[in-house]
Amino acid sequence: MSENSEISASTSSRSLGEIPEIAAINLKIDLVSSAKRNITFLKRVADSQWLHHTNITVEAIRRYRDLWMPLISDLTVVDSSLPMVLPPFDVEWVWFCHTLNPVSYREYCERRFSKLIGRAVIYDEENREYALFRCREIWNSKYPFESFENEASSDSQDSDTVVAEDDVFKEVEKQRLLCCKFMEPYRSELVYLIAARQRYKAFLFMMQRFGSECCSPLVPTSEILLMWLTHQSYPTVYMEDLKALGLESYMHKVANLSETVKEEEFEETKKLWDRAFNQPYEKAGGDVPLTLEGAIAIKSPISWEESDTDVNTKYRSLLPRFLLEACVFVRPKPRIKALQKDTNREFLRLRTIRCHSELKLDEAISNFPFDSWKKAWHLYCEFGSKGVMLEYRRHGGVNCLKRSSRRDTISFRWNDLLRADTLMLEKEVSQQGQ
Numbered sequence: 001m002s003e004n005s006e007i008s009a010s011t012s013s014r015s016l017g018e019i020p021e022i023a024a025i026n027l028k029i030d031l032v033s034s035a036k037r038n039i040t041f042l043k044r045v046a047d048s049q050w051l052h053h054t055n056i057t058v059e060a061i062r063r064y065r066d067l068w069m070p071l072i073s074d075l076t077v078v079d080s081s082l083p084m085v086l087p088p089f090d091v092e093w094v095w096f097c098h099t100l101n102p103v104s105y106r107e108y109c110e111r112r113f114s115k116l117i118g119r120a121v122i123y124d125e126e127n128r129e130y131a132l133f134r135c136r137e138i139w140n141s142k143y144p145f146e147s148f149e150n151e152a153s154s155d156s157q158d159s160d161t162v163v164a165e166d167d168v169f170k171e172v173e174k175q176r177l178l179c180c181k182f183m184e185p186y187r188s189e190l191v192y193l194i195a196a197r198q199r200y201k202a203f204l205f206m207m208q209r210f211g212s213e214c215c216s217p218l219v220p221t222s223e224i225l226l227m228w229l230t231h232q233s234y235p236t237v238y239m240e241d242l243k244a245l246g247l248e249s250y251m252h253k254v255a256n257l258s259e260t261v262k263e264e265e266f267e268e269t270k271k272l273w274d275r276a277f278n279q280p281y282e283k284a285g286g287d288v289p290l291t292l293e294g295a296i297a298i299k300s301p302i303s304w305e306e307s308d309t310d311v312n313t314k315y316r317s318l319l320p321r322f323l324l325e326a327c328v329f330v331r332p333k334p335r336i337k338a339l340q341k342d343t344n345r346e347f348l349r350l351r352t353i354r355c356h357s358e359l360k361l362d363e364a365i366s367n368f369p370f371d372s373w374k375k376a377w378h379l380y381c382e383f384g385s386k387g388v389m390l391e392y393r394r395h396g397g398v399n400c401l402k403r404s405s406r407r408d409t410i411s412f413r414w415n416d417l418l419r420a421d422t423l424m425l426e427k428e429v430s431q432q433g434q
Contacts, residue, residue: 015420015421015422015424016198016199016201016202016277016279016421016422017198017421017422019202019205019277021205021208022198022201022202022205025201025204025205025245027201027231027237027241028237028240028241029121029231029234029237029241030121030123031193031196031197031200031227031230031231032190032193032194032197033123034121034123034230034233034234035193035196035197035226035227035230036188036193037122037123038226038229038230038233039182039187039188039226040188041092041096042178042179042182043179043183044089045093045178045179046179046180046183048089050154051089051090051093052176053154055152055153055154056090056150056152056154057094057169057172057173058152058169059090059150059151059152060090060091060093060094060150060152060172061094061166061168061169061172063088063090063091063094063146063150064087064091064094064095064098064168065168067091067139067143067146068087068088068091068095069112069113069117071138071139071142071143072085072087072117073113073115073117075138076115076117076118078115082118082119082120082121082236083120084120084122084127084130084131084134085120085131085132085134085135085138086120086122086128086131086132086135087135088135088139088148088149088150090150091150093172094168094172095119096175096233097168097171097172097174097175098168098171099119099232099233099234099235100171100175100229100232100233100256101171102232102235102238102239102251103252104167104171105235106235106239109235116235116236116239117235117236118234118235118236118237119233119234119235119236121234121237136148174257174258175257178229178257181222181225181226181257181289182222182226184285186285186325187223187226187285191418191423192223192285192423194421195223195420195421195422195423195424196223196224196226196227197227198421198422199221199223199224199227199283199286199422200223200224200227200228200231202276202277202422203220203224203228204245204247205276206272206273206276206277207247207250207251207253207254208245208246208247208250209276210272210275210276211247211250211253212250214250214253214272216262216264216265216268217253217254217255217259217261217265218253218254218255218265218268218269218272219255219261219265219266219269219288219290220254220255220269220290221281221282221283221286221287221288221289222285222286222287222288222289223283223285223286224286225257225289225290228254255290256290257289257290259290260290261288261290266288269281270282270372270373271372274372274373279373279424279426280327280329280331280373280375281373282327282329282375283327283422283423283424284325284326284327284378284423285325285423322382322383322384323380323381323382323383324380324381324382324383324414324417325378325379325380325381326377326378326379326380326381326388326412326417327375327377327378327379328350328375328376328377328378328379328388328390329373329374329375329376330348330363330368330373330374330376331368331369331370331372331373331374332365332368332370333428334370344364344366345394345395345396346364346365346366346392346393346394346395346407347362347363347364347365347393347394347395347404348362348363348365348376348390348391348392348393348429349361349362349390349391349393350362350363350376350377350388350389350390350391351388351389351391352381352385352386352387352388352389353385353386353387353388353389353411353413354384354385354386354387355382355384355385355386356385361377362393363376363377381414383414385414386413386414387411387412387413387414387415387416387417388411388412389409389410389411389412390409390410390411390412390429391406391408391409392406392407392408392409392429392430393405393406393407394407407430408429408430409429410427410428410429412425412427
């Protein structure tokens with residue numbers, strides 16, 4: 001907010017897409033398409049309960065180490081394009097999990113094959129079918145006595161003690177519930193993924209700028225984490241990009257999914273982001289997917305589970321609704337503090353542009369800190385509500401019969417929000433009529 005100034009029609013600070021240093025970050029992979037493909041893959045993993053039995057996992061790891069990695073190594077030529085082959089589903093899952101520990105995976109590849117083995121980027125379903133078919137042909141030729149499918153029994157428990165210290169098994173177990181972190185249907189939306197990629201590039205820029213200063217782990221939000229995991233899952237591209245950006249020695253400072261982070265560490269990450277971009281770090285659809293030490297997980301009030309079958313088409317009132325999650329952050333301008341204005345009588349009121357005309361959510365100006373952004377409201381709205389209005393109001397006024405007088409109003413429309421490069425809008429509200 002700003003005092004004694006007109007409402008800014010544009011954002012008061014540059015959007016991430018307008019920062020030249022972020023625009024200059026060119027990654028060698030289409031993270032939007034790759035993340036969308038990875039989400040589809042993770043949902044399939046979550047639906048394949050047989051894949052998570054210990055015996056099946058142990059056999060998948062054996063097939064990965066003894067059969068697949070030697071096969072793909074023979075097909076991989078350094079400084080050439082990666083072979084378009086796709087391993088069996090169980091092996092693909094183990095391979096995916098192993099790549100999410102870049103240091104361990106790189107050391108394993110260099111120790112055994114003297115080179116880093118990459119994963120081919122395959123987006124199109126027809127190309128995936130072809131890559132799987134081609135792999136089956138090569139597999140059957142190279143290993144005539146090894147089935148292409150995992151034929152281990154899920155009943156036996158003989159392998160439990162054998163895998164206790166296996167590093168790859170530990171990686172697979174760590175990622176077992178990975179899909180639960182990205183189960184919401186909006187994660188696959190194009191606008192969400194494009195915004196996530198922009199925020200991930202901004203995160204990399206922040207690491208470039210302040211990585212050497214970081215003493216505590218940096219905590220990624222869920223959409224940044226999605227892009228980071230996707231980037232890691234293509235090892236050769238990931239290492240080349242980190243080298244080009246000069247981030248090889250800094251990315252270990254980012255907390256991963258298996259870590260429990262402290263609230264102070266997340267607060268430090270928020271401050272660093274604010275320092276770099278003058279924007280709130282949190283956002284709708286950008287929660288903290290990691291476990292916060294001492295924090296109680298709050299379940300979303302919205303059930304995001306989806307089904308391909310709509311059982312409510314008979315009743316119009318039960319038809320699916322287009323919901324939009326929105327967060328409103330507020331930060332007073334320093335000049336208000338400098339002028340030592342009495343803000344005890346001033347407050348912000350949130351209303352919807354359309355529908356729910358009686359909705360009035362008030363928050364006192366004195367509740368907002370001057371040195372950081374504060375989340376004032378977290379909403380789940382129907383798209384038909386068009387957007388929200390923010391009113392700057394003051395208790396009392398010229399007319400003593402009025403409970404409060406409105407000084408200024410700004411609006412945020414959902415259509416404008418969806419067109420923003422990171423799904424974020426920023427406007428200023430002023431004190432008027434004094």
